[in-house]
Every structure is written in C-alpha cells, then in structure tokens.
Amino acid sequence: MRAFSYVSAPDVATAVRAVSETPNAKFLGGGTNLVDLMRENIEHPDVLVDVSRLPLNGVEELPDGGLRIGATVRNSALAAHPLVRTRYPVVSQAVLNGASAQLRNMATVGGNLLQRTRCLYFYDTASPCNKREPGSGCAALGGFTRDAGILGVSERCVATHPSDLCVALVALGAVVEVESTRGTRRIPLTDLHRLPADTPQRETVLERDELITAVELPPVPAAANSRYRKVRDRASYAFALVSVAAALRLDGDTITEARLALGGIAPKPWRANEAEHVLTGARATEETFDRAAAAELDRAQAVGDNAFKIELTRRTIVATLRELTHEGSRP
C-alpha cells in the first residue's frame, strides 16, 4: 500500500468539495473493498475523504410506503431493520448472504454499490487487465473464467459485479440519490452501472466527485413475498457463482407481479426484464418458470469454462420461483 492522506468530512458539502478539488482523491466508506484494493496495489488514491461518519445513517419510511436508506447505513444495520425485514425480506437476505459479520458491520450501503469485481486477473497486478490498465488486454480470456459473466460481457472484459445487495435492490427498482458540487441527481439503480463494452475501466455513470447519499426503494407489494438465493462454493463467506433475487405476488395461481434480478453472472446487477415479462400475468407453474428462465438466458454465452453457469442460473431461477410460489400461496 502506498502512503496517502486521510480527511474525515463533517458534512456532505465539504466531502464533495474536497474530492472535487483534490486530484486523485476518493471517498472512503467502510473501506472493506477500497482498502483491500489499496493493499493489493490496484488503487492508489493520494487522499481519502472519509464519508462513513456523515449523518446519512438513517432508514426512513417514505409517505408512499417506500424506504429511504442513507448511504452510510452499515450493511448489518440494514439487514436487521424491521421495515426492511418485513417489507423487503429479499434485501435483508441478500446482505446476510454476503461477506462476514465483521465486514457487514463495517461496510456501508453506498460503498456496497460501488465495490469492484473480484476477477482474479483484475486482482493480480502481474496480469494484463483492461479494467485495471486500459488497453493492456484481458488475461481472463483463455484463463480461469469460472467467475466470469455470461450476460453483458464484452471482448474487453468478462468480469462480474460482486454485490449481493445490488441484486436485491435492482429487482425492487431502487433509485440512487447522488450529490456533487453541481447539485443533486437521481439515478435508477439499473442505470448506475455500465456494461464494459470498450471501456471496462468505467464501471458506473458517476463522475469522480459524485457521492451517493441515499438509496430509495419504491413500494413493491410483491416484495413481501421475496427471496434471495445465492449459490456459492461454500456455505458462507464466498462470492456468488449465481444469485437470484425474486419477488412474486400471486392471485390464486396467477402471477400478478414479478420481480427478478440475477447476480454473479454479469458486469452489473442484472434485472431480468425478459423473465419478468414472461412471468407477469402467467400461471405460476414449473413450465412458466422454465420459459421465463429461458427467455432471460436466451442471449447468455459461456466464456471459457463457465458454461455450467447458464444451466446453474436456469435451475436457480426456477428453484427460487418455485419456493416463492409455495410460500406465497400459503394462507
């Protein structure tokens, strides 16, 4: 790790001004990813502006029944919040399926959205990587691609987005509030992360000096019957091979509202629009779930040795929807 300066910002305005005015400055949340990347000599900020103590750590109910989650709410606090657990269980489950208790106690909601890929080649400074060093090439191609994506990847980059929380939030249509010296803007979470195309180093639509201050969840009636299912190589403390965030609202055996998003398989949290389209209004049967999964995975492509992920994603989607149907139809 290289030496750096550290400042703690007392308020949002000071924080965004500090980063805006200081070349090579970065916001520091819980540090659970950024500090790792600094230790591994992948990130080299000269200045860290600590935003983790900003007064953005509340979870508030909105008049329409939605929730406003402050950007510095710790992951563990979010998962434990009563309104989150009852109205959006998928969010609580997603958080608790990630990392370890110690990391969740440190990690912030805003930081979680901006964590970077765990692609083995991105993490290895001796390997070429277009994300780390634009134009140097992608060593994952032809190498280990078990953790690579099957949707939305490009020839320049096949890395996946590692967040669990984002998958749940994107399924629910979350909106991100962002602050900078130029004012406030609101970005749907589906639009926050970019697909790599030719510029994998640009991972989000945020400017360097823009600070996430809150995430808002709209009211989603289906979310009360929701689930996060994460498939990984060991029982805990591992990134997803495939994850599914799903919510179903049923009227008898008819699906009146469906939310579905996928993790571990794409460069961004993947809202499964095609699958939702098949599900909405259809009967909640195994055949429908199969069709929904097939529609979403129609364009999925294996990269090297990760063909299993297409089948695993299909199975995990179907299994999660099946489970929600059984639970949702209980009196």
Add this chain to the structure above:
Amino acid sequence: MTRTVDGEHLVGQPIDRIDGPAKTTGGARFSAEHAYPGLTHAALVPATVSRGRITAIDTAAAAAVPGVITVLTHGNAPKLNPPKRPTPANLSTLVSGTQVNYLNTDEVHWDGQPVAVVVAETSHAAREAAALVHVSYERLPAVVDFAAEEPNAVAQKGNPVMPGSAKKGDADAALAVAPVTVDARYTTPQHHHNALEPHATTAVWQGDELTVHDSTQSITWLRKHLALRFGVPEAKVRVLAPFVGGGFGGKGFAWPGTIIAVLAARATGRPVRLLLTREDVHRAVGARTPSAQRVALGADTGGRLTALVHTSVTRTSRVGGQPEQVTAPAQHLYDATNIRTAQSQTTLDWMPNTSMRAPGDAIGSFALESAIDELAGELGIDPVELRMRNEPERNPIDGKRFSHRMLREAYALGARRFGWENRSPEPRSTRDGRWLVGMGVATAYHPAMQFTANVTVRLAADGTVTVRCGFQEMGMGNATVQAQIAADALGVPFEAVRVEYGDSALPASVMAGGSMQTSTVAGSVLAACGKLTRRLSTLARRTGMQGRTPTEILTAARVPFIDAAVGSDTRLGALAGQARMLAKVVRDQRTWAKAACGAHFCEVRVDADTGEVRVSRWTAAFDVGRVINRKTAFSQLRGGIVMGIGMALFEEALVDRRTGRIMNPSLSGYHVPVHADVPPIDIACLDEPDPTMPLGILGVGEVGITGVAAAIANAIHHATGSRIRDLPITPDKLVT
C-alpha cells in the same frame, strides 16, 4: 481437568493443554512477535515469470520510500552457501525446501521465487517499497502445465521407507478376466498450506552467533541447515520455536522466507522480522502435488478382489521436491490376489512440492476408497461388507505381519454409532425437501513410525520433574502428553512436571512430522524415566528408604536431584543416534506393517437443483493404538477431518496453465472450510495399545484426513447418483 486422584493413571485422560492459557490470554509469543532493539521489517519481492533470467532490477523507487534501509538482490546480497543435494546421511540437507540459492543467482525457477527483499524500519514501508521494485527478465521456455506433462511422467524411485512401486502376482492379467471390474481415473489439484499463523522468522546476528525465532516444525534440522548455509558452526546457531501456529508439513522444511530473513539480518547488521503475507505463503512455500491416478479393481461375483491396480502421476520441480507415496494405501488395505502399484512423476518449472498432512495417503486414499465404493455398487454389496470380505490377515503385498490392526472393530464401532444400518442401498433414494441425502464410508490409514529423540529428565528432591527435549509444539498437545507420560512413569502429580521444548539448545529431537513425534519422544521419555526409577531404587536401598516417595529418598540420600539422559548431542553421539535411527526405521519397516487406521462415516446433503453440498453428519472410529490424551488426540483427528472436508469440496490452487502463476493466492480465492461447512464430528477410538510402539502409540496427526474426501464423494454418489472423480467437488460438477 488437570488433577487426578492419587494412584490413577494420567495417560488417557482428557487433560487441558498446558500451553492453553498462554495462547488464550495472548501471552504466547509467536515467531513474528519478538521485539528486539533496532528491529527491522522485511518484505519479499516475488518473480512474475516461471523460468528466466533477471536482466535488471530497478530498486530506485523502492529505496526512495521513507524508512527503507536497503533493497537486497542477487547484485548486492551477501554470499550464501548453496543448498546441498538432499541425502539421508546428512539431515541438514533434507530440510531445504528448494535447491535455489536465494538472492545469490539471477536464475528464476518458478513464478513466485523471491528475487529481492526490502528491509525497512516498518512493515508498511517494506511492503510499499517491495511493490515498487521493478524486475526485468529474459523469459525462458517453461513447462508449467501438469495435465499436459502427464504423458511425459517417468517412474518414481522408491526407498526403504517409501516404496515407489509394488507387485504381487499379475494384476493386469487378473483384471482382464475378472467378472466384475471398475477402472477409473481420479484427479486431485494442487493444495496449499494455510495454517493460522503464516510463516514467520525473526533473525538476530550477534557477531557470528545467530538466534532465529522461526515457525518451524524442525528446530534441530533447521539449525543444522542454517549453519551449513551461513557457514557458521552449528553451536553458534540457536533456533527457537516454542509456539507454532499450525504446521501440517508446510513448516517442516526451510522455505525462502527463513533463509532470506537470516540473510537480510546479516546484510544490515540489525534484527530482521519477516512475516510472510498470505500471498507469500502460496507463492514461496511448497504445496501438495496435484495428482492423476488410475485405480482398476477386479472381483469375483462374491466380492473377493482378484486384481488391484493403483498408479499415480505427481509433480516435482527442477529445483527439488519429494515424491509422494500416493499408492501406498493400496499396498496395505485389501487382500487382493494380485496387486500392482506404480508411481511416476513429472518435472516442472515449479516450486517444489512439500509434505501436507498425510502426503500421498490423503490423495491416494481418495482414489482407492472411491473405487472400492464404485465396485460395491457394481457388485450390489454394501461397501462396508465389501471391505470386510477383503480385510487381510497379513500385509497383502509382502506378507509382513501387522503389529496391530483393528479395522474390523473400527468399522463395527463406527457403523453402530452412525446408524449405518439405516442406509437404503439405492443411490438417490432419500430426499428431505430440496436436499438429496446420502451416506458414505471410507477407510482411513496412515503408517506409524518411530524415530529417535534425545531427552534428559531431572527428578529433584523437591519432587519436581523437568523433561528437556527439542521437540516442536504446533498446537497438537505434545508438551502436555509428555508431561502425562513422565508423571505416570515417575509416580508424581501432573503439576510436578515441567516440559522444556521448542529450543535447539535442548537435546536434539525429530521434526514434528509423519505422525511420529509423540511416539518418538515418548519412547525416550519412558527410557529416561526408567533410568531414574532404577537409580532411585538403588538410592532407596542404600538409604533404607524403600517404598518411600522420591522426595524422601533423595532427601535421605542428600542428593538435590538426579538426571537421566537418552541419546547424546555430541558430534559422535549425534552421528551414532542418526545411524541408530535409520537402522531402527529400516528394521521396523522390514519386520512389521504398522499403521493407524479407521472408518469414516458421513452424511451429506446435496441441493437437488444447484448441486451445493453440505456435510451434515460425521462419525469416525479409529484404531490409533493407545490414546494418551483424549482431548488433544480427538482434536487432532477432528482437525484432520475438517481439512479433509476442505480437500473434498473446496481446496484448489488455480494455476494458470499459460504462465504457471497461481491466480488465487488468498483466503478469499483459495477456499478452506468455514464453520458453516463443518458438522458436529463424532470421534471414537478403540484405545488398544500397539505392542511394538512406546506405550502402544500409533500417531494421530495424519490418519484423520485420509479417506475423508472419498467418504464424501461416496456419500455424494449415494445422494445423487453422480460419481465425481475430480476434486474438489464443486456445484458446477454436479449440475452438468
């Protein structure tokens, strides 16, 4: 509990480890925790090519980091004697992890070989600077792909302790005519050491006297090796390792970190601490070899084995590494009419492999015990019953007598505790919600050995006993069990015994490895205590104090203490001891087939949709000879099973076949089991002493891991109907 009722034996009791309080209160000082005035910190710079020549090293940016004292490379490092070729005639040569003369050569032999070291006032400055050292290479063609090299493997030479191959009858001919056969290929990946304590060294030179705190499993041999490399008399070198945070074979040899720390201390004239990062441990400490194995079995319809073929290919390096006895279990486990085992090896531009808990046996038992389960399926015979039908009376290959073998009894005990009779024989026949449930079984087997250790024991007139022996304590509980043994032998309370260990100034001992340390040291402790007892009775007779306590006898005789020694640390004594040791090992191997063995029973749950595996229940019944301490022995056996769960389901070094570079050198990328992966583990031991070993001890360090991966693979097959022959068994292998 730490006290026993008078007259009751301490041996066998679950006594708390005497080093427990020091560790749980933070009082124990590990090798990277020793403070010295002027202490400096070192960080390694690993090579990023698999084979090549260093053409330039730019250290300017590193040297400019505030706090950096020096950057040592092959251009400016002090000269170091090259390691000698390993030979059993010189123990100091055996502990060299590699044949590379670190920082004394411009040649690179593996991706990860340290090519420079930064010494700085703080560890942060050292690491920051290490990342700024820029090394240029002339790349040379490298052979790094084990799978591609497999066809070029050559036969592995054996030795008296590790036969390379063995043969009885004509197994291939018998296989060709057998009515029921299994013939399958099994593969296991490279596994890395990830002990809780990363390798660490604190090195201090005072003139030509060297003091080294090192996380080693072998203080005696390491001292010899350092004396050789640094050209100083052995008497000037002291190696200390009273606390080692787990070894498992990974700390048995001298790896680059130790040598370079001592070198850096010599170059700077200041004490140096070098604590390897987790990445360093992966790149600069030997790993378990990957393997490709074939097991072919032939049987008659009654399940009697007529043919057993087990062959293996493993990997060594151009710069060292040891063959592993992958097919050893096949030489001992089954009474097949015809047997052939053969081992061959490839040679790669790779870091030498090293011992890792039950080298050879751990991965060999995966293949053999999976194949036996496959044969049971073909025959329609219960896998326990099939094993019992083929349980030998004598060692199958050579007809040697077993010193002790209670595998039948272990199976009976394990099956009863586990409830094996409730298993429905049909695969994929039990379901619990989303989970497919299966039960599996496999045999554990690990050879038992006894070497020699020098020991002194002092019995003082105040009733205290001091046992002095340069053995290693890595968390196994050896100090505790030796205190139990000495207390019993001399008839004193447990608390009266003090054990000094982990210091090369003490009488020389064996390395902690091969599951032999407890029995070896126990043999010498018992012999020394026997001498003391005899001297005590002489004194008692002389003073008319027969039948009195040691304190009373010594007081009456006006003797403050009596000493007894076993072995000698003089040069001649050491040579004689070494010759005696080798002779004894060879004689033992020729006379007896000795081993600890056991039966693993497990239940797994496999998600019917996603292929996720959870081990839900475990019972293991062992024949490990006499159990000296139920708590520490069971803990070692349990630990072996946990490590075996990792081997079965998670552990795999991802070595890029294009570059030979490890791509997952961290605990995030290299998965070991977390708590949620480990079920409650029920351990039972028969506790019957082996007649040929000191106190009947057969060793518990390694037998626990053997057979574990096979038991899990067999249970997964029972749960799902899928047979996975390639470790680790990850979800992708079960969904495609």
